[in-house]
Amino acid sequence: MITAHPPLLRELIERCETLRHRLAADNSAETTRRLDDAAYTLCVITATRQLDTALFVARRQIAEAMRQKQPLPH
Numbered sequence: 001m002i003t004a005h006p007p008l009l010r011e012l013i014e015r016c017e018t019l020r021h022r023l024a025a026d027n028s029a030e031t032t033r034r035l036d037d038a039a040y041t042l043c044v045i046t047a048t049r050q051l052d053t054a055l056f057v058a059r060r061q062i063a064e065a066m067r068q069k070q071p072l073p074h
Helices: 006-026 029-046 051-069
Strands: none
Touching: 006 029, 006 051, 029 051
8 A cells, every 4th residue: 555755644634633723713714725625635645535534544654654664673
């Protein structure tokens, strides 16, 4: 399976979470549009259809990438 570069995943996760919090505070059309755009991008990259699922998959992909970078114990 092809996975996105971890820094891109981290950036999208942070953007989605930030926009979710901002939307809860201001409920503006601009924030809604920006969150929809970020969520769509993350869903496409993770091959999912819902933001919560995309966030879960992205975090799992980051964790897997980090595990693969760890040196093997001697």
